[in-house]
Structures are given as C-alpha cells and as structure tokens.
Ligand SMILES: *[C@@H]1O[C@H](CO)[C@@H](O)[C@H](O)[C@H]1NC(C)=O
Ligand SMILES: *[C@@H]1O[C@H](CO)[C@@H](O)[C@H](O)[C@H]1NC(C)=O
Ligand SMILES: *[C@@H]1O[C@H](CO)[C@@H](O)[C@H](O)[C@H]1NC(C)=O
Ligand SMILES: *[C@@H]1O[C@H](CO)[C@@H](O)[C@H](O)[C@H]1NC(C)=O
C-alpha cells in the first residue's frame with residue numbers, strides 16, 4: 001500500500017518571526033532526512049545547529065522562528081506543508097526564591113537558582129534567554145517549613161519513612177530526580193505531606209483542542225479540581241544546592257540506598273532542623289503555538305496516513321532533547337492536534353512513529369554508526385541477546401496522544417539512554433558535537449531507520465503488524481496478574497478467554513497472509529480480488545483501536561487504551577492492564593468487598609476490549 005506520510009513537527013510558538021543571533025538551536029527529525037539529497041551528516045548537523053541557535057521554550061518567539069525554519073525546509077523539498085495553530089494556556093516563571101534557614105549562629109543561605117555560564121561558552125550571549133529553572137504549571141505560592149529528605153520521592157520511599165515512625169506532615173521535602181517523572185515527585189509529596197502537571201495537553205482544554213478561534217475553557221478552580229495540575233509549590237534545584245541543604249538536615253541517617261556518592265556528606269532524613277522558605281510566582285498566559293505539518297502524498301491509497309512526529313520546543317537549546325516530551329508543557333502541541341483530529345486520525349492513520357531524542361534504535365538494517373562492519377540490528381541483538389522492545393504505556397513523549405488516547409500503533413526510537421545535560425542549558429550544539437554525536441553518524445542512522453520504517457509501513461502490500469506477539473504479551477501479563485491476586489476471589493477466566501479469542505484471530509489473519517503469499521501472490525490478488533488487501537489491512541489497522549474504550553480509565557478518562565497506560569505514580573513507567581492495576585492498588589488499601597468487586601469490574605472491561613479487538617481482527621460479524 002502506498003499511503004501518505006505526514007511529518008508533524010510539533011511545537012509551540014508565537015507567530016512572531018525572529019532574527020537569528022549568532023547562537024545555537026535544537027535538533028529534531030522528520031521525513032526530509034529520508035530524501036537522499038539531504039541524508040548526510042553535514043545537513044543534519046546544519047539543521048541541528050540552526051534549530052538550536054537560541055533557547056526555544058514552548059510559546060516563545062524563538063520557537064516560532066524554529067517553526068518557520070522547519071516549514072521553509074519542508075517546502076523547499078517540495079513537501080506540501082502547513083501550520084496548525086492552537087491557543088494554549090502556558091506558564092512561565094515570574095519570580096523564584098529559595099532560602100535555607102540554618103540553626104543559629106549560622107546565617108541563612110539564599111540560593112541564586114542560576115545555571116552558570118562556563119568560560120568560553122559560545123552561547124554566553126544568549127544565556128539570558130534561557131528560561132529560569134522552574135516546573136511548568138507549578139502552583140504559585142510562598143511556603144515555609146522544616147525540610148525532610150525523601151530519596152526519589154516515590155510512593156515506596158514515603159512508606160519507608162512512615163515505617164520508621166518519622167512524621168513529615170507539613171514539611172517541605174527534598175527529593176532527588178532520576179527514578180520517576182518529576183510531576184509525580186510533586187504529586188507523591190502532596191499525598192504524603194498534606195498533599196507538577198500530570199495531564200496531557202492544555203489543562204484548560206482536557207480532551208478537546210485549544211482552538212485559536214475560541215473554545216470552551218475550564219476555570220482555574222475547575223482545572224485544580226480535575227486534579228491534573230500540582231496543588232503545592234515546587235522548584236527544581238541543582239545537585240550542589242541540594243547537597244548544601246542536605247548538610248543541614250539532621251535526624252536519622254538515611255538507609256544505604258538513599259546515600260550519595262563517596263564524596264557526599266551523610267544524608268539524613270530529618271525533618272529539620274533546617275527550615276526552607278520557598279516562593280514561586282508564575283505568569284500564566286494564553287500563547288499561540290504551532291504544529292508544522294508536511295504531507296508526502298502516496299499514489300495508491302492517499303487516504304491512509306503514516307505519521308512521523310517529534311516535538312520542536314525545548315526547555316533550553318535542546319540539542320539532545322527537543323522534545324523530551326515528558327513535561328506536559330512540551331506535549332501540548334501534538335496533543336492539541338490529535339485532540340482536534342481525533343476521528344479522522346482514528347479512521348485513517350496506520351501508525352505513528354515518534355522520535356524525541358534521536359540519538360536509540362530499531363529497520364535496523366542500517367549501518368551501525370559506531371561500527372561500520374555491522375548493522376544496527378546486529379549490535380542490538382548482540383547487546384540484548386534478542387531485539388528487546390519496550391512497551392509504550394508511559395507518557396514520556398508525543399506518542400501518548402496517538403497510542404494511549406487514540407489507539408494508533410506507535411513506535412519510539414533513540415540511540416542511547418540518559419545523558420548528563422538533560423533539560424539544562426548545557427544541552428546545546430557544543431555538547432552534541434563534542435560528546436553526543438561528534439560525527440553526526442548516529443543522527444544519520446536514526447534518520448535512516450526512521451525513514452525506512454515509514455517507507456515500509458507506507459509501501460508494503462500488507463501492514464507489518466503481528467498480533468501474535470501482542471497476544472504473547474497479553475498472556476504473560478495476565479499470568480503475572482494471576483500470581484499477584486492469587487489469594488483473592490477474582491475471576492480471571494473472562495480475561496484468559498478473551499486472550500484466547502485474540503490468539504485465534506491473530507493466527508488466522510497470519511495464516512491468511514501466508515496463504516496469499518505462498519499460493520496466489522499479490523499480482524493475482526490485485527487482478528482478481530482488488531479489495532482483499534485493503535480488507536486485511538483494515539483489520540490489522542483497526543484492531544488496536546478496538547483496545548480503547550470511550551470512557552477511558554476510571555479516574556483518568558483521557559487515557560483510553562485498556563492495555564497500556566502510565567503508572568498512576570510515575571508517568572515514565574508503563575503499566576499493563578492499568579485499570580485493573582489501579583483497582584487492585586485501591587482494593588489493597590481499603591480491603592473492602594466493594595473495592596475488590598471493582599477489581600472484578602475492571603477485569604471485565606479489559607476482557608470486553610480484547611474481545612472487541614479479536615472480532616475486528618477476525619473480520620466477521622458474530
Ligand atoms: C504528624 O504531624 C502533624 C502536624 O504536625 C499532626 O497533625 C499529626 O497528628 C502527626 N501524625 C502523627 C501520626 O503523629
Ligand atoms: C564490529 O563488528 C564486527 C562484526 O560484527 C565485530 O567482529 C567487532 O568485534 C565489532 N567491533 C566492536 C568494537 O564492537
Ligand atoms: C561526517 O562524517 C565524516 C566521516 O564519515 C566526518 O569526517 C565528517 O566530519 C562528518 N561531518 C560532520 C559535520 O560531522
Ligand atoms: C508473529 O509472532 C509470533 C510470536 O512471536 C511468531 O512466532 C511468528 O513467527 C510471527 N510471524 C511473523 C510473520 O513474523
């Protein structure tokens with residue numbers, strides 16, 4: 001099939017045009033890299049340099065300038081392109097202060113909260129355009145309290161503290177970043193101490209687009225009641241400032257796993273005696289943001305779309321992370337676009353291919369940028385035994401709106417994982433060309449894999465989707481679930497039955513495809529049963545859609561997918577059967593008959609979704 005390839009270069013910007021200064025912009029990837037004339041490390045490096053000349057956080061003129069660059073580059077390559085604008089609610093820091101009040105006779109420390117410009121930083125002249133460190137949508141306010149150390153701020157960390165009998169109600173907590181999504185650190189703190197944005201897209205327009213022509217908007221109160229915005233103030237601080245605070249926290253010595261490296265002072269839990277005074281004021285504005293959309297039209301089935309997407313906005317220069325996407329702010333653009341086009345996307349989109357941080361991998365018969373005598377696939381197999389593919393239930397990046405809100409099969413690829421300059425002002429072209437990808441060969445490989453994957457999806461007669469491997473995942477997770485609640489009277493037979501139906505449907509469609517390939521061939525089919533290819537592709541394309549439910553997860557209705565969603569306590573972690581998982585957590589806490597009955601209800605809901613999907617895959621009415 002030959003479908004349209006859409007490149008969505010998702011981002012957020014005011015409509016002003018900008019003057020380029022002599023400093024750097026951000027990387028992002030789109031299908032233009034698959035065009036042979038552009039597929040070289042030189043042009044990729046140039047795109048990255050141009051896009052990361054200046055900091056371009058969402059909603060700023062600098063990010064609009066990056067949008068213009070993307071639009072003109074696509075247009076110059078004869079790709080039909082346009083801009084889709086949204087008016088979204090964004091927040092920026094207005095004033096921030098953080099004071100550490102130490103026991104007398106020590107004087108208070110007032111932290112500068114500045115990222116330092118290092119000697120000879122080529123971007124020193126635009127450093128003042130970097131938005132001061134803050135949490136998007138953080139609650140404004142001034143708070144004072146004794147400080148307690150809570151490790152990573154996970155639910156289990158608070159359980160540990162509670163077990164030792166330490167009371168941190170009403171305290172200000174210091175958490176280190178690294179294990180869970182920053183918004184969940186704030187949510188967990190809110191729950192633990194008496195209670196950062198955790199929804200998707202613009203919080204004032206949950207589930208519908210933030211139209212520039214005007215649209216329904218929730219009031220501040222309604223947004224707070226919806227529960228997706230943080231309810232306590234918070235600030236991100238540097239490791240150095242965090243360690244200074246830790247020096248003044250007394251009380252019990254924290255357990256080994258909570259300690260820092262060898263040079264670090266001994267970390268204690270507190271609370272106090274140090275007291276923290278934190279103040280944060282925000283500017284909340286409605287800004288125009290822009291998604292740049294480019295379309296390469298297919299010849300045979302131009303009404304089917306393969307979408308390649310990436311966010312363009314960045315916290316700073318964004319040389320690595322133009323879309324780290326994890327922060328809700330960053331996802332606003334593509335989410336609004338998906339919300340606006342929900343029904344058309346549901347009926348026509350074959351797959352969504354996300355790249356946020358380009359430089360990890362899957363096509364994969366592309367030369368390994370780090371070893372020219374083997375392919376990316378070879379090294380992938382060598383390092384993980386077999387090509388290990390994670391699940392996309394987390395809401396790390398822009399794929400969440402496609403997969404979790406809409407049931408569009410999606411992928412996300414990148415080279416490497418974890419890097420020291422994450423979301424800091426040192427995430428710039430200098431870092432990338434010195435450390436991240438000095439020859440830009442990894443960028444080139446990522447672009448090639450991305451492009452080849454898109455071409456394969458657009459060109460192959462039959463979509464390369466294999467639901468038998470999906471069934472394998474479902475079965476494995478259902479068995480884990482069985483172990484977890486083995487001593488509860490929850491009936492999992494409906495779930496196993498539905499998975500059995502899906503297994504048969506998957507085997508049947510795979511057989512149909514094999515038989516056509518073996519016996520008649522595509523040419524024969526084209527001539528005698530021209531509708532048949534489309535019929536099989538429709539089943540493959542729509543089965544994932546059937547795994548969604550209009551009402552969404554209980555208490556988290558934006559998430560419509562019944563099989564995958566982020567963990568309730570960590571947006572960066574993927575959960576299988578999230579509705580059942582949420583219900584079990586609640587039932588373990590309450591341990592009432594009704595709460596366990598609710599678990600059974602959630603089991604039925606998932607089973608019904610899987611049954612629907614197996615019918616779609618099967619392709620016949622009951
Ligand atoms: C913890 O401290 C808060 C406020 O200081 C107090 O209201 C609460 O009763 C304490 N909880 C326990 C279990 O001692
Ligand atoms: C590069 O790939 C070749 C062929 O697979 C392999 O023999 C060699 O060990 C690899 N080199 C490194 C440094 O991994
Ligand atoms: C492109 O790669 C070649 C090596 O294949 C290297 O010599 C060149 O410096 C690279 N160009 C850029 C802009 O990194
Ligand atoms: C589909 O997946 C199943 C299970 O992982 C595997 O046995 C089968 O070979 C796959 N089929 C194709 C056509 O890749």
Ligand SMILES: *[C@@H]1O[C@H](CO)[C@@H](O)[C@H](O)[C@H]1NC(C)=O
Pocket residue numbers: 483484485486487
């Ligand atoms: C049920 O099993 C869990 C572990 O799966 C265990 O922690 C719990 O104590 C058990 N409850 C009863 C009542 O046996």
